[in-house]
Amino acid sequence: MRVAVIGTGYVGLVSGACLADVGHRVTCVDAVSEKIEHLRRGKLSIFEPGLEELFVRNTEAGRLSFTTSYGQALSGADIVFVAVGTPSADDGSVDMSAFDAAVLSIAEALSGYAVVANKSTVPVGTAERAEGMIRSAYGGDFNVVSNPEFLREGHAVFDFLHPARIIVGSASARATDMMLRLYASLDGKKLVMDRRSAELTKYAANAFLAAKINFINEISHLAESVGADIDEVAKGIGSDPRIGNDFLRPGPGWGGSCFPKDVRALIRLADRHGEALPITRAAYAMNARARVRIIDRLDRAIGGCSGKRVAVFGLAFKGNTNDTRESASIDLINHLLQRGAEVRAYDPVARLPSGVLHNGYELVHAGSVYEAAEGADACILATDWEEFRAMNLPELASCMSGNCLFDARNLLDSAEAMRSGLMYLCIGKPSRHSLF
Structure with missing residues (x-):
């Protein structure tokens, strides 16, 4: 099938490359000409395991191409995916400006029947609204479906090619058939439902997972107080198939491009319809408290942060990605700065953009954990990169002026850390596991 993908961010680029890899002819469109030129030269703007290999293979085979022209991309297209950003507006609702611009451009470029499939996370009712926008500018035949994505950054290529489920929200048998043919080579459940249910499913899934993370963090706080081990507790409750093991790792809370904005959007949707959503609201508030x-x-452990040097290991919101959007590391660094600390950081691939830190602070991006830790009074392991699990802890201790290591991801062996002379802090462990 011939496919057009509007947007070359995480969702658009991964979806386009994967669809090309299963045999479809895909043209990706982006309004930013610089991004398209980089892609044409083989330069990827995102880090995602496995993506570069797919990108090279399918561009060389001629199945994957890039353009700024909607007309070129949509010519002969069977399916047009919308995969543009839908960030939070100032009030927590969804900023639909990029989505609306994409839909209007699609309407102007359509020249024959196509299915317009939305992958962007959008408010309930958007498919119907998009249908009306297109119909006002295009007199031909088309259908709009909702096809939400469920890609985990760091595992997005695998998730696309091996989906747990594919959801198609459709009001047209013809459009449904085309979407199912598009995904015929992929295993996983194909769930067909109405468009509003598909749109709400995306929000509900992210809010549920966010609340699950917050729950284990909340129990980890209690575990510290009563002398229990949160890893054992998580293993115990996760062995119940009704609960499952996923998303039961304590840490600094959730971030990234999906959970924060989607939880905010769900709360705003509930406000408009007079629904309270107390669990979802509590999850959002709990996430901020986890960082504080x-x-x-740490402040108690080192006798106050003011005047101290702190190294932060990890800037991406999770391992295996360079995405720093709403990363816990940003909040952690800002809290440190507000308390008078000096901060240096290291991440294998991520860098913080300017303007996200307290008072315009210029963060030093070190070349390794050991360089970041040089002369530090304390270190915080903030992102779950496998590289950090393999740190040489005696070498790390020798670089530092102090000895406090806060493992906010519970990646390290506490006994090894203490044998290396480190004051080891972690989340949800009894006091015998640390020196504090």
């Missing part, structure tokens, strides 16, 4: 609690504990 880490800095509070």
